[in-house]
Amino acid sequence: MFPNAFNGMTCLVTAGTSGIGRETARLFAASGAATVIVNGRSPESGERVRSEIAAAYPETEVLFVSADLTDPAQLRDMFASIQAKVGRLDAFVHCGGAQVKPGFFANLDADDDQAHFDGHVRSFMNCCRAVIPMMTEGGSIVAVASDAGKLATPAETLIGAMKAAVIMFCRTLALEVSRQKIRVNVITPSIIADTKSYDRVMATEAGARIFGKAASKAKLGVPTPVDVAPTCVFLASPYSSRLTGQAISINGGISAA
Secondary structure, eight states: OOTTTTBTOEEEEETTTSHHHHHHHHHHHHTTBSEEEEEESOHHHHHHHHHHHHHHOTTSEEEEEEOOTTSHHHHHHHHHHHHHHHSOOSEEEEOOOOOOOOOOGGGSOGGGHHHHHIIIIIHHHHHHHHHGGGOBTBEEEEEEOOGGGTSOOTTOHHHHHHHHHHHHHHHHHHHHHGGGTEEEEEEEESOOSSSHHHHHHHTSHHHHHHHHHHHTTOTTOOOOHHHHHHHHHHHHSGGGTTOOSOEEEESTTSOOO
C-alpha cells in the first residue's frame, strides 16, 4: 500500500488474528516492515495468520505472541518477550476490546461493567505504558475505538462510555508524548461487516434491528476490515508525521461523527 514506508521498522498489532487487526498486520508487511508482531489469544489462529503473512511477504519477519490483554500478568509477559526479541517498537495498532452486545442500560448486568472496562480501556492503557518506553526513536500509536464514543446512540450506553474514554485518552496522551516524537491517533468506525463481532451482533434480534437500521444509512457501503486497515497503516506511517491527537471516523456515511 505504502511501498517501503516501514523499511527497518517493527510494528505490533493487537487482536491481529482476525478482522481489522489481521488486515492491518498484512498491510504492514506489504508496506515493507522489517518485523510485524501479531497478538491474539489463540495460538492456533495466531500461527495460521503468522504463516500466511510470512509466506506472502518473505522479506518481513512475522512473529506471533499469545496473550489475553485483560490479564495484566500476560500483558507484561508479552511485552517482556517483545523487548527481548526485537528491542523496540515503531508502530502500535490496538484493535482489541471486550465483546459488548447492544442493549439498553437498564437491561445490562452491572457485574459485567468491570470486565468491559478492562477489555476496552484498561488493557489499552496498560499497553501504552509498555509501548511508550520502547519507542526510543519516536513512533505511532493507533487505537481502534467506535463512533459510539462520539455520538450518543441508544442501546450503546456502555460501549459508548468505554470508547469515549479511549478517544479522550488518545487525544490527551498525544499531547503528553509529542516531545518524544510519538504520535497518538484513534479510528472510530461505526459498524464493520465481515468480522466476528459483526456476525455475533447480527445474530441477535436487537442487534440485527439496531445495526440493520444503521447499515441502511451507509450510502457509501458498510465498511469492512479492508476499508479500515489502510487508515490504520496511514496513521502509523511517516506519511502522517504531522498528524496527532485526531479521532477519524470510518462509517460509510452513516453519520458525520
